[in-house]
Amino acid sequence: MVVLSDMIHAGFVRRDIYEKKRPRVPGDTFKDFVLVFENPSAKWEVMDMLRIASAFRVELRFVGDQTRIEELIKRAIGAYSGSGWKEVIKGVYGSIEQAVEGTVPIGFTLEGTDTEEILSEIIEEHKGKRKSLIFGSKERGASRKTRQALRHNIHLGPLPISNIPLTTSQAAAYVLGHIASLRLASVTDTLRLRPQ
Numbered sequence: 001m002v003v004l005s006d007m008i009h010a011g012f013v014r015r016d017i018y019e020k021k022r023p024r025v026p027g028d029t030f031k032d033f034v035l036v037f038e039n040p041s042a043k044w045e046v047m048d049m050l051r052i053a054s055a056f057r058v059e060l061r062f063v064g065d066q067t068r069i070e071e072l073i074k075r076a077i078g079a080y081s082g083s084g085w086k087e088v089i090k091g092v093y094g095s096i097e098q099a100v101e102g103t104v105p106i107g108f109t110l111e112g113t114d115t116e117e118i119l120s121e122i123i124e125e126h127k128g129k130r131k132s133l134i135f136g137s138k139e140r141g142a143s144r145k146t147r148q149a150l151r152h153n154i155h156l157g158p159l160p161i162s163n164i165p166l167t168t169s170q171a172a173a174y175v176l177g178h179i180a181s182l183r184l185a186s187v188t189d190t191l192r193l194r195p196q
Contacts, residue, residue, distance in 0.1 A: 029183045030058040034090070034132045035172055036099050038146055039064040041139040046076035048169030053088040056176050061132075062092045063099045063146070096134070096146045103130040105151050108171050109142045112155030119175070120182050122152050133175055135168045 035058055040046050046062075046069075053060035062069045069092045077085045093099035104126045106119075114122075123131070134150065136142030147153060155161075156171055166174065 025180045025184050027057065029180055030056050030176065032128070032130055033176075033179065034059045034061055034100075034103055034130060036061045036063060036096075036105075036132045036134040037168060037172075038062075038096065038134065038136045038142055039140055040069060040072055040168070041137045043072055043075045043079065045137060045168055046072045047079060048167070049172065050076055050080070050085050050088065052169055052172050052176065054085065056180075058088070058176065059090045060088045061090050061099045063094075063096050064092070066092045066094060096143075096149050100132040100134070100149065103132040105132045105134055105149055107134040107142055107147060107150040107153045108156055108175060109136065109147060109153055110155065110161055110165060111147060112153040114152055114154045116154055116156055116175070116178055118152075119154060119178060123179065123182065133172070135171055138165075138167045 035049065035053055037045075037049050037060065040049070040062065049060060050073075052058075062073070073089065073092075091099075096105075104122075106122060134142065134146060136146065156166060156174060
């Protein structure tokens with residue numbers, strides 16, 4: 001602003017001219033993904049996964065003992081104020097096969113043989129199909145039965161394996177962030193190719 005006298009002069013510019021166009025992750029980025037959480041062992045794990053599923057607008061399924069998990073869910077929701085938490089939960093299943101039915105099962109385990117580098121290839125290969133992103137609990141990890149049911153088993157992070165693994169919610173956020181960055185890169189590329 002320039003003061004030429006004792007008067008103030010102000011100018012106006014349309015927002016679409018002045019603001020940088022910043023692409024955002026589209027709201028439908030995670031419509032083809034389902035978070036599957038096997039055998040949560042603590043209320044805080046369920047709370048963290050509820051928050052992540054809600055923030056990223058992604059469906060959340062649980063696998064394990066239905067009575068125990070429903071009690072953990074009830075306690076986790078009770079610890080949060082407000083409503084809407086149940087909207088992301090799509091069920092508690094007794095087996096991994098039931099939880100991932102109709103989806104491509106992709107697991108994230110310490111025993112994974114693939115790395116996150118090929119996650120983009122997996123997503124592209126199964127474009128348009130529902131994909132389950134499967135995580136075990138911090139205490140137990142993914143069960144042997146679950147690991148055997150996986151189409152893809154991915155190890156997160158650098159090798160050699162750290163002595164301190166990620167918590168389930170940290171791993172889920174890492175994977176969803178990776179997927180969001182892939183989608184954002186494709187949106188940015190599309191914007192660059194558009195004629196001005």
